[in-house]
Amino acid sequence: MPPGSSPVTTAGAAEPTLVDDQAPAARPKVIVRHDDNGVITAVTLQVEMGMETLSEKYAEMGIPHILYDGEVDIADAWVKDGQIVPKLDVEISGEVRSVKADGEDLLELTVSPAEFDATVALDGAMVHFERVTDGRLEFAVDHPGRYSIFVAPAHPYRIRRLDVEAIAP
Numbered sequence: 001m002p003p004g005s006s007p008v009t010t011a012g013a014a015e016p017t018l019v020d021d022q023a024p025a026a027r028p029k030v031i032v033r034h035d036d037n038g039v040i041t042a043v044t045l046q047v048e049m050g051m052e053t054l055s056e057k058y059a060e061m062g063i064p065h066i067l068y069d070g071e072v073d074i075a076d077a078w079v080k081d082g083q084i085v086p087k088l089d090v091e092i093s094g095e096v097r098s099v100k101a102d103g104e105d106l107l108e109l110t111v112s113p114a115e116f117d118a119t120v121a122l123d124g125a126m127v128h129f130e131r132v133t134d135g136r137l138e139f140a141v142d143h144p145g146r147y148s149i150f151v152a153p154a155h156p157y158r159i160r161r162l163d164v165e166a167i168a169p
Contacts, residue, residue, distance in 0.1 A: 031055055032072050033065045034079040039155050043072050078156045090116070090151050090160040092137075101166040103142035109162075111135050116153040122146075144168040 029051045031044040047054050055067045068084055077084050094109035114135030120128040122145050139149060144166050151160040 028069075028071070030068050030070070030072060031058070031065050032068050032079060032084060033058070033063060035064065037155060038079040040072065040074040040078060043074060076158060080156070087156050087158040090153060090157055092151070092160065092162070096162050096164065098165040098167055099140065100169045101141055101144040102169045103140055105140060107137075107139040107164060109137040109139075111137050111151055111153075113153045113157065116151050116157075119150040119152065121148045121150070139164060141166045 028045065031047075031051055031054055032040055033042040033044070034040050044051070044054065051067060055065065058065045064079075066079060066082055066084070070084075072084055076087055078087055079085075091112040092109050093112075094107075096109065097107065099105040099107050111132070112135060115131075115133050118128075118130045118132050118137060119126055120139070122143070127147075137149070137151065139147075141147065147164045147166060149162040149164060151162070
C-alpha cells in the first residue's frame, strides 16, 4: 500500500483474503522490437496469432526483437546483448540552486556524458536550445520564473530534468 494511504472498508463486505506472495505473478509476454543500437522501437502487447508465432515470423524476416516476459517502459529501457536493461543516468556535478534573475548570477554545472542537447523551458514553452559538446551547462537569466532545463544526451541515456527558480533581485 502506498505511504499515506489507508485501507478501504465496505460495510458488509467479506474479509479480505491474503494472496500468497511466494509465487511470482503471471507476467504478460511481449515482443520488444529494437534497432541495431538497442533503441526500443516498438512493444507489441497482444496479437491474435500469438507472441511465439509472431516472434518466429520476425526471426524469419530478420527483424531484431526479443520475446520478453513482463512490462517494458521504452522511455527508460533499452536492449543490450539480448536483454532489457535500464537506460543510463546522466551525472551532474555542481549545486543545482536558485539564481537571481539579473543576467549575471551564473549557475555552472558539469554534465556527463559531455555531449548533450540542452533545452530550457519557461511556463512550458521552449525559450532556448543548445547543443553542448564540452559537458559545461551554464545558466543565467534576467526574467524571473521557474525554468526547466532538459539535458538530453544520445542513446542509451535517460533525459534528465532540472528545475531552477530565477528570483527577482
